[in-house]
Amino acid sequence: MSVLQLTRAVYEAIRAHGEETYPHECCGALLGKPAARGWRIDAAVKAGNTRTDSAHNRYNIAPAELVKIEREARSLGLSIGGFYHSHPDHPAQWSQTDFAEAHWLGCSYVITAVAQGRAAVTNSFFLAGTTEEDKRFEQEKIEVVAAFEPLAAFGESKKP
Amino acid sequence: MTIYVPTPLRPYAAGKDALDVNAGTVSGALDELTQTFPDLRQHLLNEAGKLRAFVNVYLNDEDVGYLPDKDATAVSATNTLSIIPSIAGGTCRPGDCAFGAGTRAE
Numbered sequence: 001m002s003v004l005q006l007t008r009a010v011y012e013a014i015r016a017h018g019e020e021t022y023p024h025e026c027c028g029a030l031l032g033k034p035a036a037r038g039w040r041i042d043a044a045v046k047a048g049n050t051r052t053d054s055a056h057n058r059y060n061i062a063p064a065e066l067v068k069i070e071r072e073a074r075s076l077g078l079s080i081g082g083f084y085h086s087h088p089d090h091p092a093q094w095s096q097t098d099f100a101e102a103h104w105l106g107c108s109y110v111i112t113a114v115a116q117g118r119a120a121v122t123n124s125f126f127l128a129g130t131t132e133e134d135k136r137f138e139q140e141k142i143e144v145v146a147a148f149e150p151l152a153a154f155g156e157s158k159k160p
Numbered sequence: 161m162t163i164y165v166p167t168p169l170r171p172y173a174a175g176k177d178a179l180d181v182n183a184g185t186v187s188g189a190l191d192e193l194t195q196t197f198p199d200l201r202q203h204l205l206n207e208a209g210k211l212r213a214f215v216n217v218y219l220n221d222e223d224v225g226y227l228p229d230k231d232a233t234a235v236s237a238t239n240t241l242s243i244i245p246s247i248a249g250g251t252c253r254p255g256d257c258a259f260g261a262g263t264r265a266e
Contacts (some may be wrong), residue, residue, distance in 0.1 A: 025250065027247075045256070051250075057251040058249070058251075059248060059249055060246075060248035061248070063244045064221060066247065068164070069241045070244070074164075074177070079167050081167065087251045090251040094249075095249065097248075098249035101249045103168070103214045103247070104166070104168045105247035106168050109249075131202065
């Protein structure tokens, strides 16, 4: 089983985002670095949900916003390691829609159930496989830590 | 110009997150990318050789699909090309949840 490592701040931020947008779905990207058994996530970036026609049960992040998020990740020495969204008044389990629209192989998809406006269960699913034809979601362990050791990239950038 | 490779495609591009190519058009840049890393081809293109429906390509901040000349658009050395798979989804409808059978949380 893979492991998604999140800082407490990131974990709380994505759950708070789900409460903030309730009864609509929230969405965003997770920036981090590959770890031994999954991703280590250093930052969560909120994104707009372009599905304003059906925001209570659908989400979509505009590709143009993803371009900017990826640019931001590069500037921090990070990569997009996954995405998060909420399921208002629905379980924190992936749906057929989530699966059909999942194309970031090797990345984590975090889902928070928001029940009556309060964040409930948060689960993460790793999109395993090598192609669209053999992809599959595998539930992974979420490991919440107080903070990570400073990234080498940050330390190097501070050198004179 | 520089082509940025998204996370899921890096295993098929020798782990690289970016590649500098010397091309005159968007399609020329993508051709050079897939010639350099042939394993990328099946992930980017369908059987007809067109970009897969969920693959977005941005020239700087512009969606190539909306440019007048589309992938025949001329590029310069300072341009960037971003390959961005789409991201979307939504809640379960009754019966389509992986484990929860679509039941509402109380």
